[in-house]
Amino acid sequence: MSYQVLNPESLGAPRGWNHGMLAPAGGRILFVAGQTARDDHGRIPTDDMAEQWERCLEAVMEVVGSAGGAPEHIGRLTIYVTDREVYLKNLKSIGAAYRKVMGRHFPAMALVEVSALVDEGALVEIEATAVLPQEGFHSVEGPATESTGKPSPAKDSPGNDSPGNDTPGKSTPEKDSPGKESSGKYGPEKDGPRNERPD
DSSP: OOOEEEOOGGGOOOSSSBSEEEOOTTOEEEEEEEEOOOOTTSOOOOOOHHHHHHHHHHHHHHHHHHTTOOGGGEEEEEEEESOHHHHHHTHHHHHHHHHHHHTTOOOEEEEEEOSOOSSTTOOEEEEEEEEEOSSOOOOOOOOBOSTTOOBOOOOSSSSTTSTTOSSTTOOOOOOOOTTOEEEETTEEEEOOOOOOOOO
């Protein structure tokens, strides 16, 4: 099973996410509730946003993993933060936390600033939608730059595989060699879709 990555040129090149992820017919849809950084006692053990980000993703992956899924099966993340400025100031560490759990898989994402979250001390909450195959799976295909899903040739250009570029809207250029494998905590991942920048 593979997602078809959809990035219409008219919407501009995304960085650290994709505009659309089309799952093939026959997949099982898994809806993951919003996860915060709560520990086993229901408390938030840290006030560091990057650490909370990592714990949220780990909780998401606990649910996905319990259904037999892996990071590459996640098609969408919705991320809620209580302070946009703190998020922007911590992009580098948040990017590292993301890669630690998710490798270089970049689903469709939305990040929303909210006034507060229900769990006391929570700075981040992440919910997800995943599509799991009936049996077997393959790495995510990509990229696509038209709504037809027609693949575009990959280039060594800054895109979704840049450090700090695994959170919506920001990137730091870095080149990767073709076929390089990168691993998140929940298993080896091939390079995620590489969004190309306009020439």
